[in-house]
Amino acid sequence: MANQFDVAVIGAGAAGMMCAAVAAQGGKRVVLVDHAAKLAEKIRISGGGRCNFTNVNAGPQHYLSNNPHFCRSALSRYTAQDFLALVKKYRIAHHEKHRGQLFCNDSAEQIIAMLRAECDLGGVEWRMPCKVAGVRKTDGGFAIDTDAGELLVGSVVVATGGLSIPKIGATDLGYRIATQFDLKLIETRPGLVPLTFDGPSWEPFVPLAGIALEVEVSTGSSKGKGARGGHFREDLLFTHRGLSGPAILQISSYWQPGTPIVLNLLPEMDVADTLIGLKKTEKKQLGNVLTQWLPARLAEGLLAANGFDATARLADMADAKLRALGDAINRWAIVPTGSEGYRKAEVTLGGVDTKGLSQQTMMANNVTGLYFIGETVDVTGWLGGYNFQWAWASGVAAGLAVANS
Incomplete structure (x- = not known):
């Protein structure tokens, strides 16, 4: 029939x-x-x-x-x-x-x-x-x-x-x-989805939409219901509402709301050790040094977000300050406020x-x-x-x- x-x-x-x-x-x-x-x-x-x-x-x-x-x-x-x-x-x-x-x-x-x-x-x-x-x-x-x-x-x-x-x-x-x-x-x-950020701490990064670079990303916490550890090396993309690109899509499936993700923006380099090693020979301003390795707008945003003066001379910076900056680049822990949801998952x-x-x-x-x-x-x-x-x-x-x- x-x-x-x-x-x-x-x-x-x-x-x-x-x-x-x-x-x-x-x-x-x-x-x-x-x-x-x-x-x-x-x-x-x-x-x-x-x-x-x-x-x-x-x-x-x-x-x-x-x-x-x-x-x-x-x-x-x-x-x-x-x-x-x-x-x-x-x-x-x-x-x-x-x-x-x-x-x-x-x-x-x-x-x-x-x-x-x-x-x-x-x-x-x-x-x-x-x-x-x-x-x-x-x-x-x-x-x-x-x-x-x-x-x-x-x-x-x-x-x-x-x-x-x-x-x-x-x-x-x-x-x-x-x-x-x-x-x-x-x-x-939602899985494989862009993550969103807002609030005062994210304001320095809002103008960075369109910047892309290869990073390492991991889940910052293995605690919480259903938490799993994830770690990827892929491209990251700044958007008008937060972060996307393959690195973020991958980690979004492991991320648990309320917990941080951790970004290493320069995975090939220990930034603190490199900066401290350059102090004796490098005469440039801190902002100019970072733009050798990072997109200029991203370097400026990171310095502003962490309270650094981009015009300060590297040679005048205390080692402790440079270690804090190194952590901000190699171990940038940020807590997403959410994701783009099912519409973009x-x-x-x-x-x-x-x-x-x-x-x-x-x-x-x-x-x-x-x-x-x-x-x-x-x-x-x-x-x-x-x-x-x-x-x-x-x-x-x-x-x-x-x-x-």
């Missing part, structure tokens, strides 16, 4: 399309349901429109979860090399940009077209745009109420993503379905508690035939293609499981 299927996948993003393709090519009759009018918008905008589709280094150490070993099984059974083989099969030109990150040479549209083609190979049927009102357990499986009518299916795979970037259609549907079936949720919050931290799921199949332990994959689950990758690799790997795990059920 037209409304009866073996499997319904709710959410036609990266994880959902991968799962649907695998299940359908495994012999199941699959319907893919999504409320959006435009297919896979999050893939389309990713990587500056070129889709950072995986990372060749992807491993469990690159993921955050309350159950950190959960992702190991899926990632080991479907690796970055496996997805790369699919990309090569479709002759999609690509390149490695930075630290194992793989991008399309041309357009993210190629990845969307590839996934669509893989679904078509298995005869996946589409319901899109089609809003899901609810999911009910039946004697034979599940009934899905949609604005296009009822769907009767044997299994349901929830691939609805997280709360990030609501303007392209993010919703909490996956979390509501999980709660309905008594699965626990790990508290959600690339991912959602938290989600469906993995302790309620099978790490081999992604099926709920207490509901036969109900699966959760991708960003809906409490598995969040670093910046750099890791979240896409989790989407592919978890989608394949569930797709194979339903194909063999």
Whole structure:
């Protein structure tokens, strides 16, 4: 019948399309349901429109979860090399940009077209745009109420993503379905997101918007609920509202509200020792010395924020003062007042508690035939293609499981 299927996948993003393709090519009759009018918008905008589709280094150490070993099984059974083989099969030109990150040479549209083609190979049927009102357990499986009518299916795979970037259609549907079936949720919050700062202590840095430099960044505290230590060396960008760039996006997933982050603005140099060593030979003013190593506006802002006179001669500075300045540059501890929130977050931290799921199949332990994959689950990758690799790997795990059920 037209409304009866073996499997319904709710959410036609990266994880959902991968799962649907695998299940359908495994012999199941699959319907893919999504409320959006435009297919896979999050893939389309990713990587500056070129889709950072995986990372060749992807491993469990690159993921955050309350159950950190959960992702190991899926990632080991479907690796970055496996997805790369699919990309090569479709002759999609690509390149490695930075630290194992793989991008399309041309357009993210190629990845969307590839996934669509893989679904078509298995005869996946589409319901899109089609809003899901609810999911009910039946004697034979599940009934899905949609604005296009009822769907009767044997299994349901929830691939609805997280709360990030609501303007392209993010919703909490996956979390509501999980709660309905008594699965626990790990508290959600924005991840891979710019951090914001305000107040008098930040005023010297407001005019620095647009300045970028490579830094080391770490979490300043390992205390607090859910705290984890993070440390990255990446580019930092000053914005009108605070800090962004890869360094900040990475550390934002580890940062806990109310705690500091620590920046080393000159990671190749012990600034205090260098300044003290230069006192005997350097005749320049302090501000001019710092601008040899830092952007001029940043050097001026740091000096002003820490009460230093940029026109003072280095030779006249006390060692103790220079050590304090060195700390301000090599160990600049600042407390963000918040983040840019879900509207600019690339991912959602938290989600469906993995302790309620099978790490081999992604099926709920207490509901036969109900699966959760991708960003809906409490598995969040670093910046750099890791979240896409989790989407592919978890989608394949569930797709194979339903194909063999």
